Amino acid sequence: MSATLQIPGGMQDTLPGECHARRALERKFRERFRRSGYREIETPILEYYDALSDATYGYRPEHVWKTFDRFGRVLALRPDSTIPAARLAAGSLKEEPLPLRLCYLQSASNYHSDTLSLLCEQPQAGVELMGDSSALSDGEVIALAVSCLEDAALADFQIELGHAAFFTGFMQEAGLTPEQTREIRALVERKDALGMQLFLRACAVSDSAAERLMKLPRLYGGEEILGEAEGLTRNPLCLEAVARLREVIRLLRAVGCGADVTIDLGMAQEANYYSGVIFRGHARGAGQPILSGGRYDGLTARYGRPLPAVGFALSTKLLMIALERQGASFSLPRLDWLIACGEETVEAAAEKARALRSAGQSAAFLYGEDEESLRRRLARGEAERALLYTPDGVREVKGEA
Numbered sequence: 001m002s003a004t005l006q007i008p009g010g011m012q013d014t015l016p017g018e019c020h021a022r023r024a025l026e027r028k029f030r031e032r033f034r035r036s037g038y039r040e041i042e043t044p045i046l047e048y049y050d051a052l053s054d055a056t057y058g059y060r061p062e063h064v065w066k067t068f069d070r071f072g073r074v075l076a077l078r079p080d081s082t083i084p085a086a087r088l089a090a091g092s093l094k095e096e097p098l099p100l101r102l103c104y105l106q107s108a109s110n111y112h113s114d115t116l117s118l119l120c121e122q123p124q125a126g127v128e129l130m131g132d133s134s135a136l137s138d139g140e141v142i143a144l145a146v147s148c149l150e151d152a153a154l155a156d157f158q159i160e161l162g163h164a165a166f167f168t169g170f171m172q173e174a175g176l177t178p179e180q181t182r183e184i185r186a187l188v189e190r191k192d193a194l195g196m197q198l199f200l201r202a203c204a205v206s207d208s209a210a211e212r213l214m215k216l217p218r219l220y221g222g223e224e225i226l227g228e229a230e231g232l233t234r235n236p237l238c239l240e241a242v243a244r245l246r247e248v249i250r251l252l253r254a255v256g257c258g259a260d261v262t263i264d265l266g267m268a269q270e271a272n273y274y275s276g277v278i279f280r281g282h283a284r285g286a287g288q289p290i291l292s293g294g295r296y297d298g299l300t301a302r303y304g305r306p307l308p309a310v311g312f313a314l315s316t317k318l319l320m321i322a323l324e325r326q327g328a329s330f331s332l333p334r335l336d337w338l339i340a341c342g343e344e345t346v347e348a349a350a351e352k353a354r355a356l357r358s359a360g361q362s363a364a365f366l367y368g369e370d371e372e373s374l375r376r377r378l379a380r381g382e383a384e385r386a387l388l389y390t391p392d393g394v395r396e397v398k399g400e401a
Contacts, residue, residue: 017329017332022316029125041103043088049076050074078108079271081124086296089305098131099137124315138251138277138310141310143255145293152323157281161278162277165275167188167265170232171184174210180203196214221263279293281314283326286318288318293311293313335363338364338366340365341367345394349387352387378397
C-alpha cells in the first residue's frame with residue numbers, strides 16, 4: 001500500500017456515518033452537562049511539557065507525545081483534559097465562585113506501546129467539579145457519567161469503584177518504596193499474580209505482608225468486598241477509604257445508580273494525581289474501559305490554588321466501538337432532496353435550494369445528471385425526493401419501483 005494512504009499507528013479516521021452519529025452523541029452530552037450546571041471549556045492541544053513532566057502528574061515520559069517550538073522548548077500533546085482544567089482553575093478562572101463545574105468535548109493523546117490501548121488519540125467528553133470535597137460531589141460526577149452512558153443507549157455497562165488512598169495505604173503498610181509501589185501498581189492493574197509474587201520476593205517483603213498484598217487483585221466484587229478489605233489492614237488511610245466508598249455507594253443507590261456498581265480495590269489509574277475515589281466504566285464490546293475518573297485533591301495546588309476536585313472523561317471513540325459491537329449502525333441520514341442542474345439552470349436550482357434549506361430541509365446539488373441516474377440514486381436511498389432542472393423546466397423525479 002502506498003505510504004500516502006497510511007496513517008500513524010494508533011490513529012484512526014472517522015468515516016461520515018460514524019462521524020454523524022458521534023456528533024449526535026456529543027450534542028446529547030453537551031446538553032446533559034449544560035443542564036447539570038457545567039460550563040464548557042476548550043484548551044490548547046499543545047501544553048509545555050514542563051507542566052506535565054513532574055512525577056505528581058503521573059504520566060510516563062514515553063507515553064506522552066512531544067514536539068518542539070521554534071525556540072527549542074519541549075511541548076506535549078495533552079495526555080488528558082484534567083491537567084489543563086486544573087491550570088485554568090488556578091489561573092484564568094481563579095476569581096470564579098466555587099464550586100467550579102467545567103466540561104469539555106475534545107481529544108487527548110497518549111502513546112501506548114502495549115495492548116492496553118490501541119488508540120493513541122481519544123476524543124473525549126468529560127467534566128471536572130472543583131471546590132467541593134464531599135462524598136456528594138463524588139456521587140454527582142459518577143451519576144453524571146452513568147447518565148451519559150444511558151443517553152447513548154449503551155447496554156451491559158458496569159461502573160467499577162476503587163480508592164487511590166486504599167492502594168497507597170496498603171503499600172505503606174507493606175513498607176514499599178515509591179518505585180516499588182509504581183511497579184506493583186502496574187502488576188496489580190494487569191492482575192499478574194505470578195509477577196507480583198516474584199517481585200515481592202525480590203523486594204524481601206515479609207511473608208505476612210506479601211500474603212496480604214497478593215489478595216489485593218482479588219478484592220473485586222460487591223459491597224461485601226469492603227468488609228473483607230477491612231479485615232486485611234489497620235492502616236488509617238485504607239480504613240478511611242473504605243468508609244468513603246460505603247458513603248458514595250449509599251448516595252449512588254439514592255439516585256438509582258447502585259445496581260451498576262462493583263468494587264475493585266486493586267484499581268490503579270495511570271495518572272497518579274488521583275487521591276480519593278476512582279472509577280472506570282466498562283461495556284460489552286469495548287475490550288477496555290470506556291470512561292475513567294476520580295478525585296484528585298492535590299492537583300490544582302501544583303498551580304498555586306489548592307482545590308478539592310473530582311471528574312471523569314468518557315472516550316466517545318470507544319463508546320462508538322461498543323455501540324457498534326452491540327448492534328448499532330452508523331449510516332448517514334437520508335437527504336431530503338437531490339437537485340440536478342446544469343450551467344444554464346443553476347440560478348433557478350440555487351434559488352430552490354436556498355428556500356428548502358431555509359425551511360430546515362437538506363438539499364444537495366448534482367451536476368450533469370439525467371433522470372435515469374436520479375432514479376437510481378433514489379432507489380439506493382440517497383434522498384427522499386429529487387428535482388431535475390433542464391432548459392425546458394423543472395420536474396420531480398420518482399425513485400424506481
